[in-house]
Amino acid sequence: MLDRLERTLRQGADRPAVLGCTRGGAVTVKARCGELADLADGYAAALHHRYGLRPGDTLGVAVRPGPRALAVMLAAHRLGLRAAVLDPQAGPDVLLARLALARPALVLADAAAQAVAGWAGPLARRAHLALPPLAELGPVATVGPRRPGCAPVLAGGGGTPPPGYDGDGDAVIVFTSGTTSAPRAVVHTRAGLAAGMRTVDGLVRPQPGAAVLGGTFFVLVPALAAGATVALPARSPKVLDRQLARLRPDETYLTPPQLRDVGAFTGRVWTGSAPASAELLARVKRLGAREAWGVYALTELFPAAAVEESEKSAFTPDGDLLGHPLPGVATRLTETGELLLSGPGARDRYLGEQPDPWVRTGDRARLTADGRIVLAGRCKDMVLRRAENIYPGLYEPALHLPGVDLAVLVGVPAGDGDERLVALVQPQPGADRRRLRTALQAPLERMGSARPDALLFADIPLAGRSRKPDRAAAARLCARELSLR
Structure with a gap:
């Protein structure tokens, strides 16, 4: 691809390739x-x-x-x-x-x-x-x-x-979870990357001359290779709304938080990187989209499954319907119900580890009789805020300053699959909480986009023989505390 x-870029040298927009939503050409x-x-x-x-x-x-x-x-x-x-x-x-x-x-x-x-x-x-x-x-x-x-x-x-x-070989490294002392990174080979883009191409089938709105590599390459023109989504919700109204794209790729701020759609709309409820997809269609698709994808395997709003809305059993696995994607469940995936587009390995054909998704799921995937919750410690995966283990060590006994980062549900990120800190006995709050500002600032929405002081619930932090109980404690404020 x-x-x-x-070849496509050279043959249509004068044709706009990548579009941007002004604050008023007017289309601009960023590159031919x-x-x-x-x-x-x-x-x-x-x-x-x-x-x-x-x-x-x-x-x-x-x-x-x-x-x-x-x-x-x-x-x-x-x-x-x-x-x-x-x-x-x-x-x-x-x-x-x-x-x-x-x-x-x-x-x-x-x-x-x-x-x-x-x-x-x-x-x-x-x-x-x-x-x-x-x-x-x-x-x-x-x-x-x-x-x-x-x-x-x-x-x-x-x-x-x-x-x-x-030749083949490693193509890209994308960092995910781990800790600052032992970060974890996904490695995709050239063959795996090509397989993932072929899957996107087969799912979306972008057309020559079409207008496509989206900003990821997996959107840009198949769309441009097909002869479509790609517009990069505006960052401001108001400008994005104007941009969509002016461009009227045939295909739109946005995250669920971005979709919620848009007032009108055209063509087909695709969303992922965070849970997309049937209600959200139905809203997108009420606002003009011909089709509204939820795509299940991971850093380790993109894309894995897809479902259109009409199928998702008709699904009445418990759980979040993700749809059928896409061509070439195989599924398996562990004894604990964790979903494993494999396929030609899956990552080769984690950096520094041996190749493994099966990707552990960290999601609990079940499979219907006809092979569709139904999500039932998460197994791993991860907070999903505004379509960004935040791994607590990367940032929690920085919170353990003098005067801190224990500190965790937890997610508190904020509606429609989104979460608020909360730093819950247990001070040492006798610690001055006002001084501790001031001292914590520096490490919080260095967290970049993972900076918590709130900082709370309380005893952190523990569980098990090893007395490790009970993250579920900590999240409930934070939710109660925030609701009282």
Whole structure:
């Protein structure tokens, strides 16, 4: 599909490829097809000739979604590099731990991701962008316009890009759970990545000339390869609403929190990354969508299953209907009811671990007689807030300051599958809570987009012979406390 994408971009060089929008929702062209192809070629040449990167090397990528990020990924794929996706919103402590695990030969970052290092630190912190100081990142190059204090620009490689790498091997690393001392990362191979994109292509079937709204790699590549034009969703709910009204896309990909703020739809709408209730999908269709689909996907396997609103609304038994597994996806249940998935698009392994064909989803489920997946809840410690997976183990160690006996992060239901993230801290006997609250502000600030919505002081419930924190009871305690405020 990536070869097909390159041909499509070259054949329609003057056609708009990626669209943006103004504050009023007016459509703007961020990149034409030929410009996107030239950008990818230039990045590939610079990475190969100037930085000497070769197949199998790891490239760190901290670039916001858009044409440049897509061009970087295409260049990395062309060279046979392994792209480690670094989220600047994860916080500097988590990022440093992830860098130590991935050990990239070079990190590419845009100016906004580097902003915390100097030129616009306060603005970056308000946007939850927080890279560590550049000196701690290792070799860094700037993608896009350079600002004061940023690393040198990725340019001036000289020569032409080398021929495309034609073998298999690791394609991308995406970090998920773990702790700062032992982060966990998903590794997808080139073959697995291609299989996942083929699944998306077969499910959605994007058409040449269509207008598609969505911002992820799995949206951009199949849509652009088919000859469609992709618009990046506006961040502001009000602007997004205007953007949809102006663009009237044939296909729309948004998370459930984004869908709730939109007043009208067209074509088909796809949503995932968080639970999408039958009520939400029905609302989307009442507001104009021809079809409304909920897609079940994981970092380890994208996509796994899909269900349209009419089927989901007709399902009356208990549980959350996810639909049939998509072609090639196999299902299995453990003795405890955890859902396991396998398929050609599944991750190869976790970084530093052996390959495993079965993905543990961390979700409890059951299978209907006709093979449909019905979700029954989660098994693993994870909080889902505004379609972002937050793993407590990554951030809880930073809360254990002097004066703290125990600290946990828990999710409190906030309606329609969303959660509020709460830091529950048990002070040591005699600790000054006012001073402790002040001292906790620094580690909370360094959590980036995972910063809790509330900080509560209380004794943390324990359970079992080992007297570990009872997270379910802690969540109930927080819910009660927040309801009284």
